[in-house]
Amino acid sequence: MRDKTPIWKAIANALRDDLVQGRYVQGDKIPTEASLADRFGVNRHTVRHALSHLIEEGLLRSRRGSGVFVTAQPTEYPIGTRVRFHENLLAAGRIPDKKVLSVEVRQPSEGEKAALKGTERVCAYHGLSRADGQPIALFESVFPLDRLPGLDLAFQEVSSVTEALKRVGVTDFTRASTHLTAIMATATHALHLHISEGSPVLRTTNLNVDPEGTPIEYGRTYFASERVTLTV
Amino acid sequence: MRDKTPIWKAIANALRDDLVQGRYVQGDKIPTEASLADRFGVNRHTVRHALSHLIEEGLLRSRRGSGVFVTAQPTEYPIGTRVRFHENLLAAGRIPDKKVLSVEVRQPSEGEKAALKGTERVCAYHGLSRADGQPIALFESVFPLDRLPGLDLAFQEVSSVTEALKRVGVTDFTRASTHLTAIMATATHALHLHISEGSPVLRTTNLNVDPEGTPIEYGRTYFASERVTLTV
DNA sequence: GGTAATTTGTCCGTATGTATT
DNA sequence: CAATACATACGGACAAATTAC
Numbered sequence: 084m085r086d087k088t089p090i091w092k093a094i095a096n097a098l099r100d101d102l103v104q105g106r107y108v109q110g111d112k113i114p115t116e117a118s119l120a121d122r123f124g125v126n127r128h129t130v131r132h133a134l135s136h137l138i139e140e141g142l143l144r145s146r147r148g149s150g151v152f153v154t155a156q157p158t159e160y161p162i163g164t165r166v167r168f169h170e171n172l173l174a175a176g177r178i179p180d181k182k183v184l185s186v187e188v189r190q191p192s193e194g195e196k197a198a199l200k201g202t203e204r205v206c207a208y209h210g211l212s213r214a215d216g217q218p219i220a221l222f223e224s225v226f227p228l229d230r231l232p233g234l235d236l237a238f239q240e241v242s243s244v245t246e247a248l249k250r251v252g253v254t255d256f257t258r259a260s261t262h263l264t265a266i267m268a269t270a271t272h273a274l275h276l277h278i279s280e281g282s283p284v285l286r287t288t289n290l291n292v293d294p295e296g297t298p299i300e301y302g303r304t305y306f307a308s309e310r311v312t313l314t315v
Numbered sequence: 316m317r318d319k320t321p322i323w324k325a326i327a328n329a330l331r332d333d334l335v336q337g338r339y340v341q342g343d344k345i346p347t348e349a350s351l352a353d354r355f356g357v358n359r360h361t362v363r364h365a366l367s368h369l370i371e372e373g374l375l376r377s378r379r380g381s382g383v384f385v386t387a388q389p390t391e392y393p394i395g396t397r398v399r400f401h402e403n404l405l406a407a408g409r410i411p412d413k414k415v416l417s418v419e420v421r422q423p424s425e426g427e428k429a430a431l432k433g434t435e436r437v438c439a440y441h442g443l444s445r446a447d448g449q450p451i452a453l454f455e456s457v458f459p460l461d462r463l464p465g466l467d468l469a470f471q472e473v474s475s476v477t478e479a480l481k482r483v484g485v486t487d488f489t490r491a492s493t494h495l496t497a498i499m500a501t502a503t504h505a506l507h508l509h510i511s512e513g514s515p516v517l518r519t520t521n522l523n524v525d526p527e528g529t530p531i532e533y534g535r536t537y538f539a540s541e542r543v544t545l546t547v
Numbered sequence: 548g549g550t551a552a553t554t555t556g557t558c559c560g561t562a563t564g565t566a567t568t
Numbered sequence: 569c570a571a572t573a574c575a576t577a578c579g580g581a582c583a584a585a586t587t588a589c
Contacts, residue, residue, distance in 0.1 A: 115553085115554060115555085117553095127579095129578080131555085139371065145554095146554090146585080146586080147554075147555045147584065147586075148554055148556095148587075149553095149587075263495070264517070265515035265516065266540070284515075285497045322558075323557075323558085347572085359559095359560095361559080363575090364557085378574075379565065379566050379567075379573075379574045380572075380573055380574060381574080382573065
């Protein structure tokens, strides 16, 4: 069971956990690069590599001569290569909530099959994301069941995508692409998002891949644009 | 006239120019890190720093053991911290075109004043962006004239924002923030973008800052969402 | 106000690992 | 198997900005 994850990535994850769990809050100055290097027993450059990724993700911000600080914008929803719904909203100071609408196993559509690079059965996961009880986004994700056997069962126990994937052996994944466009709300959108039919909705289409680049999730999310501002 | 831009940044700019000008096209393998380091007369890590930024921007992609390759998605419009309208569309294989609707000097609104961190006069620049003659986006940018004297005159000679800014001493700038939301098209949007009133429009609000972090442009862009897909 | 200490930013050099060719 | 090429990690040095005294 050799550890294949790079040291810098492990450090980035550890620090991200600290942020998510509120050990540092917005505006806080995190320890200096030197002291972090000391704490983790690595070179300062390795810490810098980790920090630069967290800065990329918008979680931190550095000021030369001063230090590295926590940046968390309220009610904003950051999009990046590494997106975790739960963590983003926590960072925004809101209480996240997810309602599972349905989990089903079915054949993929043509588009889904193409996006996932071929699979005969997919696990389709529909749900509603809320912040402080207010509906924010409607999402539907499909996962290639051929490559992720048992995922449908995992969803019966946990509602977190990250957690369910972990149970079938996917410990890490990144967003390969995100597409954005605006559409008019259908009746379904209107119903769940509590908006009126025809009002604008932000649709994001995204493909998540594992570290080897194999597609593991093809998802579409519909944001109630009157309640959300996406931050790039 | 000392050069304050870091070497890695200069290298990144040089390579980006190569990409924009088609010296390397999609799928091409760019020279190895070692040979680039040799060509620019720097250490390999300095080249890596530059490459990592271009990879962040989505222009390049690296494959261990193989090389670094050009990735350019057609007809997609990438959003990032460094966005240049002209270059993006060129990279997408389309012919960009810009129509200036108006350039005027006026007092800033409250919101504009706040975004630009205070200024008594702004240069407002309205225009229409087209690709292959088709209207893509309507934009309006305001610049703090107090900090950028002569910018209004520069716009009478060149239509490129980057070029006009260069003439008043701003040689580099980055996108500090981008906000995204969807709205319904007004009559003005419908007129210029050739869409029907009420159809969804993607609105991006962005703030550009110079290397010192001083706001130099506050802009809003309205994309005809039926013709554009934004890529994050 | 000025100087020294602190802290991040840049750049170089070296070594080794890992995937591809 | 060997050579090539990117990935990771270490180390040192100095610059630039901020902070502390």
